Amino acid sequence: MKSPSHPRDRGIPEATVARLPLYLRALHGMAERGVATVSSEDLAVAAGVNSAKLRKDLSHLGSYGTRGVGYDVEYLVYQISRELGLTQDWAVAIVGVGNLGRALAGYGGFVSRGFRIAAVFDADPEVVGDDIAGLNVEHIDELEAVIERRGVSIVVLATPAAAAQEVCDRVVAAGVTSILNFAPVVLTVPDGVDVRKVDLSIELQILAFHEQRKAGGPLMAVDSQ
Amino acid sequence: MKSPSHPRDRGIPEATVARLPLYLRALHGMAERGVATVSSEDLAVAAGVNSAKLRKDLSHLGSYGTRGVGYDVEYLVYQISRELGLTQDWAVAIVGVGNLGRALAGYGGFVSRGFRIAAVFDADPEVVGDDIAGLNVEHIDELEAVIERRGVSIVVLATPAAAAQEVCDRVVAAGVTSILNFAPVVLTVPDGVDVRKVDLSIELQILAFHEQRKAGGPLMAVDSQ
DNA sequence: ATCCTTTTGTGAACCGATGCACAAAGTCAC
DNA sequence: GTGACTTTGTGCATCGGTTCACAAAAGGAT
Structure with missing residues (x-):
């Protein structure tokens, strides 16, 4: 074909x-x-x-x-x-304004590659209204409305693990088909939706595995016997 | 064999x-x-x-x-x-206390997996001495001494791109053989040193690629699935 | 004790990615 | 224009990883 x-x-x-x-x-x-x-x-x-x-x-x-x-x-x-696809401008929303969400919102590598942070959300009324990297934090209730209004096509999830699936379901229902997930959970999504995940602790665990090997391994096994 | x-x-x-x-x-x-x-x-x-x-x-x-x-x-x-290798306790040092460094220092996923943040470094005198997630930020001059004193075996680089290679060289010289690099540069290290990299913007670019495909692609080519 | 059900552990086919090695295609000097 | 040189683009062998599919192993029922 x-x-x-x-x-x-x-x-x-x-x-x-x-x-x-x-x-x-x-x-x-x-x-x-x-x-x-x-x-x-x-x-x-x-x-x-x-x-x-x-x-x-x-x-x-x-x-x-x-x-x-x-x-x-x-x-x-x-x-x-x-x-x-970097010759076009992508509107990205970040959900979750913890330490990681803040770091992502301020990360220069996004903007310089054609990504525009179009919105930042959080559920905590304490931080809603705050200014993060020049953006006003909006309440999670506004999620669907803002996504549609600003043409957001990629969503970054930086929520606690427990909230990730629910937020994911909502953004998918709102028409988003590309999600970058930093929460340590496996997300379930319909066909046609792309999820990529970044788990900071996984990389560290892989390093630990190799480091342990260098040091001699769990049973100090030289040969497999 | x-x-x-x-x-x-x-x-x-x-x-x-x-x-x-x-x-x-x-x-x-x-x-x-x-x-x-x-x-x-x-x-x-x-x-x-x-x-x-x-x-x-x-x-x-x-x-x-x-x-x-x-x-x-x-x-x-x-x-x-x-x-x-998670049944042992690993001493990890984080270099660079920008937004990302702070987020990493406070990330619960490390501690719960046998990783202990043993030190946090920065070059900026303005932040040295600050308290980040319960840790005192130390000056980068102390790098080698602290690594040795506290038995740090894994280093996380969250520095600006321009500083990453130099810091990398120093920690390698200090005996570290496992590095997790968040700076957007390719690090050169001797054999025997493991480097794993996380580039937050790469994942987003991969999503953009697929998103563009869904939308029709650069030449409006229909994907044959 | 034997049969039936469940689920592991793995041989083997398959698939995609890697790396070698070289012909083809181009540049540059004269 | 010719020949020497450089570097691309790719055919092919190879490798590591994935998936299928099933025999072997364990437990429970009768």
């Missing part, structure tokens, strides 16, 4: 998509330093990947390099940005 | 390690609700994975289930905790 060797085959591998932001970050740095073109080898080093992988990834977007020369930095930034 | 079919083969796949914390979280919830045993099917649902995968993952740790019955919740919690 799919044309086997189409230059802009729509089926970009998930693993590639996950690396495109990495390339973009490296390219932005180069553009700032005035670099005009870059080879796959150099860009791969800057992004922390292997150059064959980088070239294969980029080839999924099309043939944007010049053999013998490399890639034009500006042009590649544009192509990757467009592919990721 | 390695015994091919040993029940406690030390070589646990990376993908499995990354899911163990997920199982652990689900199991903790069950233990709290008084559940004594759980089938792979139920646990898989609670953790948001497929049950065959769950069983294969657990089989890498050993044979801890009972056919026809399932897994003993308490026992499995212990086995996974031990495998991940």
Whole structure:
């Protein structure tokens, strides 16, 4: 069903998509330093990947390099940005203004990538009305109305675990189909809704696993016996 | 080299390690609700994975289930905790007390998993001495001394991008071999040092990519599913 | 003690991702 | 224009991870 060797085959591998932001970050740095073109080898080093992988990834977007020369930095930034959908402006809402919600609201990496924090919600009347990173905290009762009014299409959940599923259900009912979940729970959503999760403690646990290995392991096992 | 079919083969796949914390979280919830045993099917649902995968993952740790019955919740919690190295206490230091650093210092998910925030550092004299989540912020000059004195083995970097590599070099020189990096840069470290990175904006970019697809994509290409 | 039910643990097929290695395609110097 | 050189784009082998599907193991009923 799919044309086997189409230059802009729509089926970009998930693993590639996950690396495109990495390339973009490296390219932005180069553009700032005035670099005009870059080879796959150099860009791969800057992004922390292997150059064959980088070239294969980029080839999924099309043939944007010049053999013998490399890639034009500006042009590649544009192509990757467009592919990721960063050439448009995304209205993002953050729900939950605890420590993490505040940190996210003030995080520069969002704004600089085409994301606009359009609203911030909390259930606690104590913080509703507060000013967080230049935004007025709104009451969670306004969730659906504000999402619709401001065209929010991506919601970031930074609520306590116990509240996450309920808020999730509400934003989904309001038409949101992309959710970034920081609450340590598995969210249940209908088909067609994308949920990505970030669990800060999981990464630390993975590090602990490897650290323990270096130190000798639970049974000081050298061999599996 | 390695015994091919040993029940406690030390070589646990990376993908499995990354899911163990997920199982652990689900199991903790069950233990709290008084559940004594759980089938792979139920646990898989609670953790948001497929049950065959769950069983294969657990089989890498050993044979801890009972056919026809399932897994003993308490026992499995212990086995996974031990495998991940969470039965010991890990001293963690956080460098950088911006919004994110503060959020991390106050994050309950660390403490409840065997991680102890042993120190918090910043370079800004303005915040040094402040109290963050019950901890005294120390000056970055004290980095090496404090790491050694308090036996810190894992460092969390929440510094600005520009400072991350330098701090990284210093903690590595001080003997730290596990680093969790929140700064949006690729860190260069010697062999034997583990770096895991969390880039909050990458997840959002991946969501944007898929959201754009749903909406029609850059060239209005209809996805063949 | 035997049969029936449940659920684990795993062999084997499958699938996607990785990395090597090289031909093709381009640049640059002369 | 020619030849030397550089670097891309990709075919192919390989690898690790996922999923299916089922035999083996345990418990409960009679």
